[in-house]
Amino acid sequence: MPLTTRSAVVSAKDAPFEIRDLELRDPRPHEVIVEVAAVGVCHTDIIMQEQFFPVPLPAVFGHEGAGIVRQIGGDVTKVAVGDHVVLGFASCGNCRNCLRGLPSYCLHYYEWNFKGSLLDGTTALTDDGADVAAHFFGQSSFSRYSLCSERNVVKVDPTVDLTILGPLGCGVQTGAGAVLNSLGVEAGSTIAVFGAGGVGLSAVMAAVVAGATTIVAVDVAPSRLDLALKLGATHVIDASKAEVAAELQRIVPEGFMYTVETTGRPDVLVTAVDTLMVTGVCGTIGASPMGTTAAINMNNLIFGRTIRGICEGDSVPEIFIPQLIELYKQGRFPFDKMISHYAFDDINTACEDAKALRAIKPVLVF
Ligand SMILES: [Zn+2]
Ligand SMILES: [Zn+2]
Known part of the structure; x- marks a missing residue:
């Protein structure tokens, strides 16, 4: 059964984000669906809105999501329903650089993160049956629910507030x-x-x-x-x-x-x-x-x-993000001090505040 997911959609170059209810398909065997608790706004989301390089539109961006796993495909072993996760960038896992532990230099980074679809050309998000470009950084997390490969979710300490963790997936780890x-x-x-x-x-x-x-x-x-x-x-x-x-x-x-x-x-x-x-x-x-x-x-x-x-800071997210969270818990890495929270529906205000240097790291909360 497809889920209805409240999403911020960019329909045209330089157009503001529009909040719409889209449909998200069920997970395939190695995919998970995460209920996004909060998502950071990164410079890359804003430049994509401006079509910094062409990505098919309409599209859902967002690549600093954090949330709770709600559904898993039949072959997923890395996480379970209920786990708290930070969403990272996508990588293929099989190329020379992925195999060397350098997933942010995946030789197929563009196709996996910026193509607006999966490698087979399909997208998990639709608007009244019409395709919406998604899978941005393997997540498109400007959406209540995000469909990811199990490869790009990182299980994290459930005692830490999920509404601060999303930026670890891009800006902070970078x-x-x-x-x-x-x-x-x-x-x-x-x-x-x-x-x-x-x-x-x-x-x-x-x-x-x-x-x-x-x-x-x-x-x-x-x-x-x-x-x-x-x-x-x-x-x-x-x-x-x-x-x-x-x-x-x-x-x-x-x-x-x-x-x-x-x-x-x-x-x-x-x-x-x-x-x-x-x-x-x-x-x-x-x-x-x-x-x-x-x-x-x-x-x-x-x-x-x-x-x-x-x-992406040469990060192997499954190793590096938990390390940063541990440093945060010890008071040695207070990245929460950079964060300003906004309601998800105020995404355009958050982007304006970021561009005007009024907010350092806006995080949208559902
Ligand atoms: Zn690769
Ligand atoms: Zn980013």
Whole structure:
């Protein structure tokens, strides 16, 4: 019996989300249906609404869901009905990179996350019988019920409030994983984080966990910089007022061992590379419009500097998300401080607040 699922639908480029009741089909043998308790709004959802790259419309986006398993297919063994889960990105499980434990670099990442359908071309969501593009990041969780492969659900501690956990599935694991997994920031390191949104602040908190001793957050919003200080940044720079490269050089004259670029802006990437120490590593995370290029000084790279692209923080979600939750429970990773809750039906307000930098990490609650 198909479920009726209240969903936020994008029907045309730049159109607002419309709340509609859609139908969700039953799970196949390796699929589960999750009743979404809350779902984060990530930059990627907003740029998809703007058709950052073409995805079939109408579509349901949403990729930071958390909820409770309500139905499982006949062959599912990973989770049971009633389990609390965080929904992660999708990956094939069989390609060279999935087999190497690098699912966020799955060689079929696009088809599994952005095609708007499953590989067989079908979609689980319909509107009065007409197909609606779904399976966004394997979840399309701007919907009361989300159909996922058992591969991209992560069972989590049921004692932790589900209305904060969704962002662990993308923005938080992206920023924290960049620092802890991809860059391997060591105790005593120097690190500068460009952009103090949900990803950048997660990187700041992870740098604290790693024991970095100089942690600089750069942003243009004073409210975000204030929060960065509360979360453990040792310095902040307001890029709307200061000359960032000069200010960074003042703080660490020899250059930073690590920089993290989360804004997707080419000029910021250039600064993030220019302010590296010899042998320093710049992690670049921010998505930019298709075809964007940056004017990197090639001679700077010769001296052992590295630019490292990072997707989803190199996370293996089943391992990394429970680790982040444990750190949260110990008070060492207070990512809930970035979250503002909104009613699900107020999704357009939440997106506007995120774009206007009034909210760092909106989470929609059912
Ligand atoms: Zn794969
Ligand atoms: Zn995301």
